[in-house]
Amino acid sequence: MGEGSWFMAEGAPRRQPTLDEVAERAGVSRSVASRALNNAPHVSRAKREAVERAVRQLGYVPNPTARALATRQTGAAALVVSGEDPSIFADPFFAQVIVGASTALEEADLHLMLCLAASDRGRKRVEELFRSKGADGVMLMALREDDPLAGMAEEAEMPVVFGGRPVGSAPRWYVDVDNVGGAREATEYLVARGRTRVAAICGRLDTGAGRARYRGYRDALLAAGLDPLPPQEGDFTEPSGAAAMAALLANHPDLDGVFAANDNMGAGALRTLRAAGRAVPADVAVVGFDDLTVAQVADPPLTTVHQPITALGREMARMLVTLINGHDPTPLILPTRLVTRSSA
Amino acid sequence: MGEGSWFMAEGAPRRQPTLDEVAERAGVSRSVASRALNNAPHVSRAKREAVERAVRQLGYVPNPTARALATRQTGAAALVVSGEDPSIFADPFFAQVIVGASTALEEADLHLMLCLAASDRGRKRVEELFRSKGADGVMLMALREDDPLAGMAEEAEMPVVFGGRPVGSAPRWYVDVDNVGGAREATEYLVARGRTRVAAICGRLDTGAGRARYRGYRDALLAAGLDPLPPQEGDFTEPSGAAAMAALLANHPDLDGVFAANDNMGAGALRTLRAAGRAVPADVAVVGFDDLTVAQVADPPLTTVHQPITALGREMARMLVTLINGHDPTPLILPTRLVTRSSA
DNA sequence: GCTTCCAGTGGGAGCGCTCCCAAGATCAGG
DNA sequence: CCTGATCTTGGGAGCGCTCCCACTGGAAGC
Incomplete structure (x- = not known):
């Protein structure tokens, strides 16, 4: 239960000092104090210092809400x-x-x-x-x-x-x-390593990234004269990647490469492949996207498209x-x- | 370049309607409008509806900053x-x-x-x-x-x-x-599985969690009549876990169990163990803490202490x-x- | 019939700051 | 010494809302 209000204040209820009080203490008007605070021009050196002193003595901190109201900027x-x-x-x-x-x-x-x-x-x-x-x-x-x-x-x-x-x-x-470019590069890499039956575990195709990455994959395969497989859609999570990989394995048992639209799904694919006894990368090569920690931790560590997230x-x-x-x-x-x- | 201010407004510069305008339109005073808006008592049904109508017609939205200033609550x-x-x-x-x-x-x-x-x-x-x-x-x-x-x-x-x-x-x-309890349970589990030389990769000992989890580990071992090893400190990251594991392996080559103070470090430990050719859990059993995705994705999947983070x-x-x-x-x-x- | 009460109402004083503006001070040039 | 330009200064009007309070009128109580 609340014994009082905030929270059994020991001393006086001590309101925050306002700009007016600072001004008064410094012996100047509120305008001058305001200008000094925002170090705007048109304040004499003496008054500026007086204001600074008053601020220090009073422990004044400007009220952001009031400022926001006056400036019409929330900060x-x-x-x-x-x-x-x-x-x-x-x-x-x-x-x-x-x-x-x-x-x-x-x-x-x-x-x-x-x-x-x-x-x-x-x-x-x-x-x-x-x-x-x-x-x-x-x-x-x-x-x-x-x-x-x-x-x-x-x-x-x-x-x-x-x-x-x-x-x-x-x-x-x-x-x-550059999602398209990254996905293309990843797929080209797979192709360059001799993979010819490359599938894609793509992210949700109603997202910009999901769609762009699938397009990059598709472009690369077409440019290499290979047939893209129909996209196996996941939702960017690890389990969805594992599931997608299982589906892929069922429908295209002979695939030898997988482009996953992000690392989570790539890690999921790795898990499924491991469970299915397929060696990575010997039997199936896998590339991810994002370069998050999970890519480094995965077994084997995931080749992936790094994007500068920060x-x-x-x-x-x-x-x-x-x-x-x-x-x-x-x-x-x-x-x-x-x-x-x-x-x- | 900015062609003007915000941003080449097509129509009139259209200021947001204020509560006063709503009140005027509804034919009531600002007070009544305010009360109606915050559905406070002391407003007749008719006026309340008039206010609601005016709000709708004007597309009024209260200004949170002004409200914050008046109520002294930022929201x-x-x-x-x-x-x-x-x-x-x-x-x-x-x-x-x-x-x-x-x-x-x-x-x-x-x-x-x-x-x-x-x-x-x-x-x-x-x-x-x-x-x-x-x-x-x-x-x-x-x-x-x-x-x-x-x-x-x-x-x-x-x-x-x-x-x-x-x-x-x-x-x-x-x-x-319950960091102490969780770490204790994890360590007890290791002991119950027959491990007798159990080390800890603990988190930073200047954090509450790092210290508490080490204490849980220590308590459990002491209670079981086993000797705790001196803490090998990491910083909760995967690489630090890998490094700590390497140090542990060098100092205590005969260890058969590891309690890692979080999953990231646990995953790092797994990586080092794998590289060192130690089988998990056959040679060395590992338990983590947190139950994040990384624990499921790790190879082998990490036994860990789940905490309800959300x-x-x-x-x-x-x-x-x-x-x-x-x-x-x-x-x-x-x-x-x-x-x-x-x-x- | 007369208080008593209270739902309903609007006036107005803030909340604490910014900023425009008019007025005084200062200083240079003529 | 006066004019005008420039720097300083403080008054005051907001910013858009809440909320206290004084006031009304009708219902209820005696």
Whole structure:
């Protein structure tokens, strides 16, 4: 039970000092104090110092909410991750994006709000965020085809940066990874190693990344004069990769190469292959995508397409900051790079 | 280049409607409109409906900043993750905590602010957050011994909930996992399987979890009349686990069991063991902690101590909400449970 | 019939800050 | 010594909302 309010304050209820009190103590007007604080011009050296002294003595900290109301800037940027259930966020991919975004926002002195738009409730809150301008800008990730978030972003009179390009919409500002190129390179590598019956475990084809990676795989095989197999769809998780591999093995027992659209599914494929007694890479070569920890830990370590995930987050945040500052940045596509380990 | 300001608005510069405009349109006073909006009592049915109609017609959305200023509540809770470099956050553990916290905060209609207090800059911002009451409450995680954040939390006149108990301080409100019990159970299991020379790859001993898990290991061995080995310290990452395992193998070539303080290190140990030609579990049995994806994917799949990570996040958030509402919740310790796979 | 009560209402004073603007101070040039 | 330009200064009007309070009128109680 609460014995009182917050929380049995020992001393006086001690309200935070306000700018007025600072001004009074420094013997200046509130305007001058404000200018001194934001080190704006038109403040004499003497008064500036007086204000600084008063701030120190009073332990004054500006109230961000009041500032936000007056400036009409919240001082926060939101990162919203779409997805029909929150577990999508468990993918370590997002953690790395966050690290990058967080660092960049820190430089611009913006806070990071994280919104998982998984439930209906979550989506509703994101809509409210957009409509009420509850943040200075928004970064949008993991949108699926016909994702309602796309429409909200469209209508919102607010800076919005996309992470990846969702299928079915062409955002004006985005940063993406060269998914097609990466997948193509991975597949070409498989072909170069003499594989001729190469299958794909692709991610959800209603995501931009899923589709682009499948296209890269397909392009590479066609260019090499080989027949692409129909895509075996997973959902980017390890179990789905294992299941897809099992299906593939059943339908195409003679395959000798697999391109998995991410490392989780690649690891799942490895597990199934191991259980099926197929040697990797001797019988079947496997390449993944992402280069997360799981690729290094897998047995055998997974050859994979490295993508600069932290940079993705950082560049999204930087682009957003540019936008917030009223400029018009150009979209960005980050390069990928094949990392060869022992699975192919 | 910015052609104008935000962003070449097609129509009129269209300011957001305010509550006053809603009130005027509905033919009521601002007070009544406000009450209707927050469905407070003392509003006649007719006026309430008039307000709702006006809201709909105008597309009114309340301004959260203004509300925050008036109510002195920000409507946001912060999750602060300490650590000397941001990569600590790449651990999928945190992603799951976030999922849990996010869901619980959503229920209370609070936003989630994420602060990685890795750099000095980051820590400074957290301090400012505390001092300026930039959030209604804070959840603190991954604190190390003598972590400056502990002091800030102490002084802050703000609800603070700890995730785990940092060594060297006894927070009043926390939710933790039964680390000692889990580690004890894991070690007992090893002993029950006939292992007599059991080593520990422990996490950083300046963290609460690292220390508690080592203690559980030690207790179990002592209780069984066996000698604990001196702790081989890692930093919760896969490579550190691999290195620790190598060191262990060099110093105690005859060991037959390993308790790793988390799955990442367990996976690293597995890798080293495999490279050294030791069969798992035949020669050396390995148990991990966490039950993350990596435990399932590892080869062989890792026997590990499951901890309810999402629940941890959720309970932290709930406890924080309770605190914000002026009540005094009791600390919580969540149970763990051994999950046996094939590594032990 | 007269208090008493209370649902319903609107006025107005904040919340703590920014920023425009008018007015005073300072200083140079003529 | 005066004019005008430049630097300083503080007053005051917001930003958009909540909430206290004083006021009304009709229902209830005696």
